[in-house]
Amino acid sequence: MKARQSTRNNGWQIFRWPLLMALANAVGLIAALVGNGWYDLLSWATLGLTLVVIVAAWRGWSAK
Amino acid sequence: MALSQTGIRRWYLVHKWTSIVCTAFLLMFCITGLPLIFHHEIDELTRAPVLSEQTEGTASLDAVAADAVGKHPGWHNIFISYDEEEPIIYAAVGPTLTAGDDTGKLYLYDARSGEHLNAPPFDEGVMAFLLDLHAHLLMGIPGQLFLGVVGLVFLVAVISGVVVYAPFMRRLSFGTVRKDRSKRVKWLDTHNMVGIVTLGWVTVVGLTGFIITMTVPIQAIWQMDQLAEMAAPYKDAQPPEKLASVDAAVATVRNAVPDAKVSFVSWPGTQFSTTHHYMVALAGDTPLTERLINPAMVDAETGELTDVRDMPWYVQTLFLSVPLHFGDYGGLPLKIIWALLDIAAIVVLVTGLYLWLGRRRVPIEKRIAELNSGGLAEPAE
Numbered sequence: 319m320k321a322r323q324s325t326r327n328n329g330w331q332i333f334r335w336p337l338l339m340a341l342a343n344a345v346g347l348i349a350a351l352v353g354n355g356w357y358d359l360l361s362w363a364t365l366g367l368t369l370v371v372i373v374a375a376w377r378g379w380s381a382k
Numbered sequence: 383m384a385l386s387q388t389g390i391r392r393w394y395l396v397h398k399w400t401s402i403v404c405t406a407f408l409l410m411f412c413i414t415g416l417p418l419i420f421h422h423e424i425d426e427l428t429r430a431p432v433l434s435e436q437t438e439g440t441a442s443l444d445a446v447a448a449d450a451v452g453k454h455p456g457w458h459n460i461f462i463s464y465d466e467e468e469p470i471i472y473a474a475v476g477p478t479l480t481a482g483d484d485t486g487k488l489y490l491y492d493a494r495s496g497e498h499l500n501a502p503p504f505d506e507g508v509m510a511f512l513l514d515l516h517a518h519l520l521m522g523i524p525g526q527l528f529l530g531v532v533g534l535v536f537l538v539a540v541i542s543g544v545v546v547y548a549p550f551m552r553r554l555s556f557g558t559v560r561k562d563r564s565k566r567v568k569w570l571d572t573h574n575m576v577g578i579v580t581l582g583w584v585t586v587v588g589l590t591g592f593i594i595t596m597t598v599p600i601q602a603i604w605q606m607d608q609l610a611e612m613a614a615p616y617k618d619a620q621p622p623e624k625l626a627s628v629d630a631a632v633a634t635v636r637n638a639v640p641d642a643k644v645s646f647v648s649w650p651g652t653q654f655s656t657t658h659h660y661m662v663a664l665a666g667d668t669p670l671t672e673r674l675i676n677p678a679m680v681d682a683e684t685g686e687l688t689d690v691r692d693m694p695w696y697v698q699t700l701f702l703s704v705p706l707h708f709g710d711y712g713g714l715p716l717k718i719i720w721a722l723l724d725i726a727a728i729v730v731l732v733t734g735l736y737l738w739l740g741r742r743r744v745p746i747e748k749r750i751a752e753l754n755s756g757g758l759a760e761p762a763e
Contacts, residue, residue: 323553323554323555324553325553326552326553327551327552327553327554329548332547332548332551332552332556333548334556335556335557336544336547336556336578336579336581339578339579339581339582340581340582341582342582343580343581343582343583343586344582344586347582347583347586347706349712350669350711350712350716351669351670351673351702351705351706351711352668352669352670353668353669353670354668354669358712358713358715358716361712361716362712362715362716362719365583365716365719365723366719368579368580368582368583368723368726369719369722369723369726371557371579372575372576372579372580372726374557375557375558375559375575375579376559376572376575378559378561379557380554380555380556380557380558380559381555381556381557
């Protein structure tokens with residue numbers, strides 16, 4: 319079974335991806351507040367990434 | 383990083399019970415919130431007054447205020463505000479200066495011609511009901527404060543969810559959703575994956591929602607703090623007998639602060655002003671600064687500008703929480719993303735409910751074993 323690893327993940331390995339996602343969320347939430355135009359585009363891209371990751375993971379993608 | 387077995391057990395119980403307490407309310411938030419994201423668009427379709435073809439002219443605020451209050455002899459003007467996007471002026475009047483939207487009335491005017499616009503009232507219709515349910519649980523200020531407590535419990539559920547995510551993922555890669563095992567493993571993985579991916583957004587929407595439920599206390603603090611300070615020099619003065627022109631007051635403020643946008647004017651004696659001032663709210667022109675309204679105080683007797691302040695940090699926090707909660711600050715694409723994230727949150731809630739209902743009579747030891755094994759040691763019936 320590919321999903322189950324033989325070695326144990328440490329805290330950094332477990333939380334590096336969630337931290338990256340939270341960071342992308344934060345950038346997206348703030349960008350659209352700061353300005354319009356490119357800032358809005360950045361906001362859509364980073365918050366939209368969340369949705370892309372959900373769909374990809376549901377369809378079988380996982381990190382590593 | 384590694385939690386002891388008792389630690390995991392404790393956090394698991396925190397996650398379970400805080401989630402049970404607030405899941406029903408959160409489902410209500412998410413379901414009513416979905417159409418509310420598009421409040422403005424739906425309003426435009428259903429309520430949008432037919433704006434006249436004319437595009438020139440600037441309505442007189444004095445005339446608009448007089449017309450609105452003239453519809454109800456003995457009533458008072460409370461405030462006038464400009465719509466953010468459409469050329470519309472809202473004029474609020476009420477039987478008392480401190481009347482809320484339950485007893486007062488809000489009238490719409492064309493901001494160019496000053497003509498009264500015949501639009502259905504704001505406090506009727508499906509959207510008004512949904513907002514009242516979402517924000518007040520249909521129970522006014524007590525309902526709003528209660529929902530604030532629900533918001534706090536929810537934030538504890540989120541934090542404890544992150545804590546128990548760690549032992550679960552010890553041998554799994556980020557994003558794993560195993561569909562080739564049992565149905566339970568599939569929904570457990572989905573709950574964890576969607577929950578952790580949407581963590582940032584859900585935390586911000588939850589936290590800003592909580593801050594918005596604190597509107598009444600925050601306003602009360604501002605009244606006792608900054609507003610009282612600005613009212614202090616007038617402590618012994620009689621309330622003005624004849625009010626100065628609103629148009630003149632706004633013009634005075636515009637001259638003094640040319641780059642600011644006037645969004646709102648509050649009458650003396652209302653909850654947004656002192657008994658002696660018009661409060662003219664000034665906003666900037668970026669999505670950030672247009673939310674950070676600052677008060678300019680105009681003496682309502684002499685028409686002189688007496689004070690322009692910055693709002694204190696706690697009021698600015700409240701102002702900034704509104705867009706971050708509703709997602710109405712980055713165009714239609716952001717609203718659509720907001721709606722899809724809202725649906726993702728519903729998925730987390732429903733899968734969580736399924737996981738709890740599906741194995742209710744299983745001893746906790748087996749549930750902890752399930753958590754520790756990444757879902758492989760399944761709790762048997």
